[in-house]
Amino acid sequence: MKSPQFAFGRAVRRLRVKQGLSQERFAQLAKVDRTYMSEIERGVTNISLAMAERIARALGILVSELLAESEQEK
Secondary structure, three states: OOOHHHHHHHHHHHHHHHOOOOHHHHHHHHOOOHHHHHHHHHOOOOOOHHHHHHHHHHHOOOHHHHHHHHHHOO
8 A cells, every 4th residue: 555645746747737837837836845746746745735735726626626636557
């Protein structure tokens, strides 16, 4: 079973790529540093609910949808 951080990161990456966004542009939209976004996508950092909300907003989806996507990655 994959860790929640890893599954969340995989979901973020999959959704970002699906929208045709580079990691750098996506990080700008979420108002975070690109290196931090890389850590999130690799599942090596634990994020806050506020950060999950910023990521979801940058993807144009609800945080509940983002969490549901991450559940599918497990």
